[in-house]
Amino acid sequence: MISLFGNLLLYSAAIVSIATIIYSKLFNIELNKRYKYSSFFTVAQFLFIFFSYILLTYAYIVSDFSIFNVWQNSELNKPLIYKITGVWGNHEGSILLWVLILSFYSFLVVIIDRIIPKNYTLNVLFIQSLITLAFLLFIIFTSNPFILQYPVPSDGVGLNSLLQDPGLIIHPPLLYIGYVGFSVVFSYSIAAMLDKDTNSTWALWIRKWVYIAWCSLTLGITIGSWWAYYELGWGGWWFWDPVENASLLPWITGTALMHSLSIFRSSGQHRDWTLLLSILTFSFSLMGTFLVRSGILTSVHSFASDPQRGLWILVIMSFFVIMSFTIFILNLTENNEKTNFYIFKRGTFILFNNYLLMLSCFIVLFGTLYPLILESITSEVITVGPQYFNTVFIPITILLAILMPIGPNLPWSGKVSTQTINRICMSLIITISLIIILQIIVEGKTFNLNLLIIGLGAWIIINSIVDLLPNNNHSADKNISDIIMFNIKNINLRRAGVRIAHAGFGLLIVGIVTASSYSEQKDLKILNGGIVDINKYVLQYEGLETDIGENYDDLVLNFKIQSHNKNLGEILPKKRFFRNSGDITTEAGIFRHNMSHIFITVGEVQESYIYATISYKPFVRFIWLGSFFMVAGLLTSLLIRIYFIKRTHD
Known part of the structure; x- marks a missing residue:
């Protein structure tokens, strides 16, 4: 029954999406009536998708293994919180969450932006419904989470062990709220060009959506960085993984868009540049979705390895990118915006800032896509690693850091005061x-x-x-x-x-x-009772103990930590054994002292000794x-x- 009703709700959502697209463009019907019906269909679209998601979540909670997706990504003994969050810990469930957030944004447009002219809102709902319909069809035909299987297994395969972590609760939803939030900015910009109304009021309308999307994306990237830092045992916060880079691209262009909006609102200048950034930001969001789900990447972040799914998303991405750039080119202004140029003006410095951001965006894009393009042409596999990115980012960061404190102090007029x-x-x-x-x-x-x-x-x-x-x-x-x-x-x-x-x-x-x-790292074999000095800290290994979780067993390693003969506490790195899958994961032990970390990961564990990596990371919490x-x-x-x-x- 869950599968049946889930599919009916998805089909219903697709039907009302089509209805919204049609009604928003039926010019022979009165404007108020078109607006009323399009708004109604948009709300219905959100409710249908919302209840389909609730049904899938319920299937996870009750462990309905007749649904293939539940069997593949859950198990009877999995903690309840990870049954709920495990819904988006796989491709099918996560893309349904993606569409749910997309429809919720459309719902918010109807509820919040009522003061906006109705013909303009209809164009926004038209674009939003096109995007929603495209991804609903993608779910129905290639990524249906409600597919049944017979006979029904007695237990499930279980969630990827690395994903059974609090990071899964927060990181993906925030990323999606950011990614999908830029769809609203995209839709407003396309609607403005279709309506031939790209004045400063348009910039005012999209500002809150830019802020919401950018904040969510920033939080998503930040929490993902922290998750990788402690869960994967890397001890690093950014490794220039292609999927990490894919999330960075819309963040960079979104940052440039926020600054460009401030110029456009204040002076009316750089209208085309602002529109272009709004298109690029959502285009990069779609590209990130494509990279994660196409199967062309092998990454801890990747969800799928089915080329058919990748082709679907490539078609969706290509359609919206080509469509938006065509509309943009047709709406380029003839006015060259010739004004008196003052170098010591806030707008000039913001523009310099934007150019540096776009240069960094190109560098990330090139470093991410070049290996993929080369492999597809020559079958040669290469990796563009941290050395490339760090080398080219340092001078850009220096220039940004020089300009950033000066620009906000400068006036818009170019007349610098003594106070400044x-x-x-x-x-x-x-x-x-x-x-x-x-x-x-x-x-x-x-x-x-x-x-x-x-x-x-x-x-x-x-x-x-x-x-x-x-x-x-x-x-x-x-x-x-x-x-x-x-x-x-x-x-x-x-x-x-x-x-x-x-x-x-x-x-x-x-x-x-x-x-x-200024970090320090030691790779050591440590005997029971062994002492390790690192920076101003003294650590003593005091042996191991076991701890039993709901669906895993922990081997806990005990370290006592001192500084200047004062006991500070203990550090408890772990080896975690998942009973159902047999997976073994390393749980880092982290001691927080002021703004710094003592970070321990454990390799081989024996009764009388262990191999461990101990790191001191000063001021790492500032990140x-x-x-x-x-x-x-x-x-x-x-x-x-x-x-x-x-x-x-x-």
């Missing part, structure tokens, strides 16, 4: 002083480029703080405490969100460079903290804008 120069000089002097102190303490007489990059990250943070101070604090007649309190009470709220986000990027730079350049700051800053910016808009109306 003072702010930049103040933050620059503090930063140079900090770099000199670090050079003396850390490196002595030896120059290290990494310290310069750390200093640039610190400059972004310092400048972001300085830029929040009020323009005039009347400090002549006040003592230090009064000046501090005055500055805190009069922080420039309108700038707060952007400056928090920029400070987060500075933290990210500091964390990456420090953890990469994820910086990413969360970027998201918090952007959300703060959105909330502050809403607050001031409401206050203006009141």
Whole structure:
């Protein structure tokens, strides 16, 4: 019954998607009636897909192994939380979640954007329904999660052991909310071009959708990075895996799009560039979906290895990319936007920022696709690894870090004030002083480029703080405490969100460079009671014990950790044995001290000794903290804008 009703709901969703497409373009029907029916069909589309997803989730919860997808990805003894989240731990379930989120965004357009002209909204729903229908047909014909099997097995194969982790609960949904969120931006942009109405109001309409999608994608990438760091035992946060790169591409173009929108809203310039970025961002989202599900990649992230599925997604991607670029070319403006050029203008620096971002995007795209193209032509297998990406990204990061603190301080008009120069000089002097102190303490007489990059990250943070101070604090007649309190009470709220986000990027730079350049690692054979010194820490191995989980058994290795003869706690790396599949995974042990980590992974385990890798990673937590700051800053910016808009109306 679950299979029957699940399929009926998917077919019904496809039918109402077709109805939305037709009704939104029936010009012989009154506009209000078209809008009413198209909105109704859009809501029905979401409900049909939602209940089909609920049915599949229920099948996982009750372990209905008559459904092939449930049998292949679940088992009787799997913890309930992983039965629920295991729905999206496979290709069929995850693509259904993808379409559910897509239909939910369409639902939100109907519910939230009611003040937008109806003919414009109809164009948005038309594009959204086209995308939804394409993926519904993809599910029905190639990736149906409700396929039955007979006879019914008594137990399931089980979820991929690496996916039985809290990261699975959060990482994929956030990524999909980000990927699919850019479909709304894409649909709004295409609708604006179809409606010949790409003014600053259009930019205002899509801003919240850009923010939501970008924040979700950033959180998804960040949590995925943390998941790989501790679960896979890599001890690294980014390995330039092709699928990782595929998620980075829409993030880069989405970042450029946010900045380009600010120029377009303020001056009306670079309209074509902004439209192009909105198209590219969703196109890269589709490309990421293709790479994960086409079978052309062998990766821990890959879901499928069926060429037929890859062909379907390639056709879908090609259709929307070609269609959107055709509409874009037909709507290019004839106005060359000739204005007086000022190099020290905020818009100019944002444009430089965009060019650097797009250069980095091209570098990632080339490094990701070149091996695939070469293999398809010559059958030669090559790998473009971290050395290539790190080498070309360092100069781009340096340039971005130099421009980032300056640009937001500059006026839109190009007339630089004394106040602006003072702010930049103040933050620059503090930063140079900090770099000199670090050079003396850390490196002595030896120059290290990494310290310069750390200093640039610190400059972004310092400048972001300085830029929040009020323009005039009347400090002549006040003592230090009064000046501090005055500055805190009069922080420039309108700038707060952007400056928090920029400070987060500075933290990210500091964390990456420090953890990469100043980490320590030891690969050791450790006897029972053995002692290991690393940096300022002393670790003692005290033997092993066992722990029984719901569907696995843990072999827990006990380490005590001290620093300066003070007991700090314990580290418990594990070897995990899954009973049903027989898989063995390594669970890293991590001790968090201030902003640094002591990281332990275990190899061979014997009763009297173990082989282990012990690492010290200074300030590594800045990597994820910086990413969360970027998201918090952007959300703060959105909330502050809403607050001031409401206050203006009141």
